[in-house]
Amino acid sequence: QEPGQRGIDALANPFEQGRPNVVGGRIGSGPRRHVGRVSQDRCGEATSAALLSFGRTASTRMTRFHRLAIATACTTLLLFGVGGLVRATGSGLGCTSWPKCGPDRWLPYPTLESWVEYSHRFLAFVVVVFVAVQATVAWRRLRSTPSVRRLSIAAVPLVLSQAVLGGIVVRTELDPAWVTVHFAFAMALVAVLVANAVEARYAFAIRRRVAAPD
Numbered sequence: 001q002e003p004g005q006r007g008i009d010a011l012a013n014p015f016e017q018g019r020p021n022v023v024g025g026r027i028g029s030g031p032r033r034h035v036g037r038v039s040q041d042r043c044g045e046a047t048s049a050a051l052l053s054f055g056r057t058a059s060t061r062m063t064r065f066h067r068l069a070i071a072t073a074c075t076t077l078l079l080f081g082v083g084g085l086v087r088a089t090g091s092g093l094g095c096t097s098w099p100k101c102g103p104d105r106w107l108p109y110p111t112l113e114s115w116v117e118y119s120h121r122f123l124a125f126v127v128v129v130f131v132a133v134q135a136t137v138a139w140r141r142l143r144s145t146p147s148v149r150r151l152s153i154a155a156v157p158l159v160l161s162q163a164v165l166g167g168i169v170v171r172t173e174l175d176p177a178w179v180t181v182h183f184a185f186a187m188a189l190v191a192v193l194v195a196n197a198v199e200a201r202y203a204f205a206i207r208r209r210v211a212a213p214d
Contacts, residue, residue, distance in 0.1 A: 065137055065148070069197040072130040072155075076193050079123040080186055082116075091116035092174045098167040124163060131159045131193075145203050151196035158189040 086092055094108070094117030095101035101108050101118055108118035131152075138145075138152035165182040172178050 065134075065142065066197070066200040068130070068134055068137065069148075069152075069193075069200040072127070072134050073190075073193040073197040075123065075130055076127050076190055079120070079127050080190055082120045082123055083183075083186060086116055086120050089113065089116055091120075092169070092179075094118070095121065095170070098170045121166070124166065128159050128163060131155045134196075145200075148196060148200050148203055151192055151199060155189060155192050155196065158185060158192060161185050162189060 086094075089112070091113035094111065094113030094115070097103050099121075100106050101114065101121075108114040135152045135156050138149045142149050142152075162182070162185050165178065165185055169175070169178045169182050
């Protein structure tokens with residue numbers, strides 16, 4: 001039975017072919033320890049590769065979200081600046097109706113004030129779209145980053161409130177109280193979106209550091 005046993009051991013341990021597997025009629029412990037060590041090393045390498053692959057996937061996802069967060073924050077800052085331009089040029093009533101520019105038209109009138117106000121409304125629409133997409137992505141894919149997820153979702157009611165308050169300001173013909181509330185919500189929205197972009201950058205940096213090989 002000894003030659004047959006050697007054949008079985010040789011098939012089971014290809015790394016030790018050509019070396020005696022039987023010492024004194026008993027199977028030696030050296031080759032088996034070598035097989036166990038090789039198996040552990042391979043398992044360790046496979047685990048490390050899987051963790052590295054997961055880290056790179058999460059890092060790539062965070063990079064895309066970070067770009068979206070920056071685009072949303074920058075567009076909101078631009079909207080805030082155009083809002084100041086509307087106030088400075090007295091273009092708040094350049095469009096006399098809401099959501100239309102006028103009772104009989106969606107497009108602006110051929111005046112500077114109308115175009116300034118219309119550009120402000122157009123940027124507001126773009127911000128609403130960006131915020132909605134950002135919140136959707138954060139809700140579905142960033143469960144492991146709760147701070148970014150909370151800030152992204154918190155921006156939704158703020159931007160919707162801004163849209164409603166903008167309509168109220170126009171309908172009340174720039175009532176100072178409503179203008180003040182509108183401005184306060186605008187500052188809150190800018191703060192939340194800028195903080196979200198910074199938090200996303202911080203979270204991405206941590207993920208990239210974890211995913212980077214030694």
